[in-house]
Amino acid sequence: MRVAYTVEQCWHSSPGGTAVAALRIARELAQRPEDVELHLVAGRHPKLPAPEFRPAGPVAMVPLSRAALYETWLRLNWPKVESVTGEIDLAHATGLVPCATAAPLVVTVHDLAFIHDPGQFTRQGVRTMQRSIEVIARRADRVLCSSLATMRDCEAAGLEPGVLRHVPLGVDLVDVDDETVERVRRKYLLPDGFVLFVGTLEPRKNLRRLVDAVRRDEVTLPLVVAGAAGWGELDLDGTDDVTFLGFVPDGDLAALYAAATVFAYPSEREGFGLPVAEAMAQGTVVVTSERTSTEEVAGGAAVLVDPFDVASIARGIAEAVERRDELAVAGRRRAAELDWAVAAERTLAVYRELAP
Numbered sequence: 001m002r003v004a005y006t007v008e009q010c011w012h013s014s015p016g017g018t019a020v021a022a023l024r025i026a027r028e029l030a031q032r033p034e035d036v037e038l039h040l041v042a043g044r045h046p047k048l049p050a051p052e053f054r055p056a057g058p059v060a061m062v063p064l065s066r067a068a069l070y071e072t073w074l075r076l077n078w079p080k081v082e083s084v085t086g087e088i089d090l091a092h093a094t095g096l097v098p099c100a101t102a103a104p105l106v107v108t109v110h111d112l113a114f115i116h117d118p119g120q121f122t123r124q125g126v127r128t129m130q131r132s133i134e135v136i137a138r139r140a141d142r143v144l145c146s147s148l149a150t151m152r153d154c155e156a157a158g159l160e161p162g163v164l165r166h167v168p169l170g171v172d173l174v175d176v177d178d179e180t181v182e183r184v185r186r187k188y189l190l191p192d193g194f195v196l197f198v199g200t201l202e203p204r205k206n207l208r209r210l211v212d213a214v215r216r217d218e219v220t221l222p223l224v225v226a227g228a229a230g231w232g233e234l235d236l237d238g239t240d241d242v243t244f245l246g247f248v249p250d251g252d253l254a255a256l257y258a259a260a261t262v263f264a265y266p267s268e269r270e271g272f273g274l275p276v277a278e279a280m281a282q283g284t285v286v287v288t289s290e291r292t293s294t295e296e297v298a299g300g301a302a303v304l305v306d307p308f309d310v311a312s313i314a315r316g317i318a319e320a321v322e323r324r325d326e327l328a329v330a331g332r333r334r335a336a337e338l339d340w341a342v343a344a345e346r347t348l349a350v351y352r353e354l355a356p
Helices: 016-030 066-076 123-139 148-156 178-188 207-214 250-259 274-281 293-298 310-322 324-336 340-354
Strands: 002-006 037-042 059-061 090-093 105-109 142-145 164-166 195-198 223-226 242-246 262-265 285-289 303-305
Touching: 002 016, 016 037, 016 105, 016 274, 016 340, 066 123, 090 340, 105 123, 105 340, 142 148, 142 340, 148 164, 148 293, 164 340, 178 250, 195 207, 195 250, 195 274, 207 223, 207 262, 207 310, 250 274, 262 274, 262 310, 274 285, 274 293, 274 324, 285 293, 285 310, 285 324, 303 310, 310 324
Parallel strands: 002 037, 002 090, 037 059, 090 105, 105 142, 142 164, 195 223, 195 262, 223 242, 262 285, 285 303
Antiparallel strands: none
């Protein structure tokens, strides 16, 4: 099968988990040349993306920059990806904006957080995402969802249940030795014990409540935050006692998780929650949100809290410290179940449903 596969999100200012997922699944699919031939597609960009988000292999670039490309893809179903890839059997838009094509169309929808709280996004962003859902409802032959929570949101947004497919993401199981952990401790001047948060800094990540929770009496560990700035206003005044590391490269990230006492991720809403899986893969005990996709990812191996209740988050961190040994074992076991090869196989199975 010849598949046009979009990777435009790799050039976003905060590529995040959507870019990681697209690249990791593409890497797995590339190991199956007898089944699929991927043709990577993006808009026009004068520079390469950051090394961590750089696609492996050539990218065919449609001669429009992102704003114009998204607008014409949504309004005109033009320019079609076939104009730069040649003949294809299907197209796969790995981000929310569906690409233009005359072939069968697969779209990956990681999350629809904007329908729950549009105030956490820019007005233009909300308009683009809302229009994307309307176009997906008309044009997409299959919609891949990384969590059951997202599948429910897609149904609520008007997508036909029959086109939805559940494709959970994977996690890389990286071995980190004590020497590497100590190197990262020294590099970032980390305390002996700490609560860690990793993720793009944006309102729905719930950092304000996490900061307040760590200051409560039942929590005796400082907070370390790693992540690039995202969109939206964050109420993070008075955080002199919080260590902000900024963006942490992949080469240091696994050791950072391993160095932490507790990983706290009380996000209000996620499409999947890759940092939860990454922390569990290092045996770091996790605190995350109940009744969200991250509860699915945790699979019973984390302490669940109410993300809108500061006291609940604080109690969860204290409980995680007490249950650290037990949950470390359970977390590693759960992380081992999340496999990028399985995600790629499920993606390929959807391609087979549509290929002639």
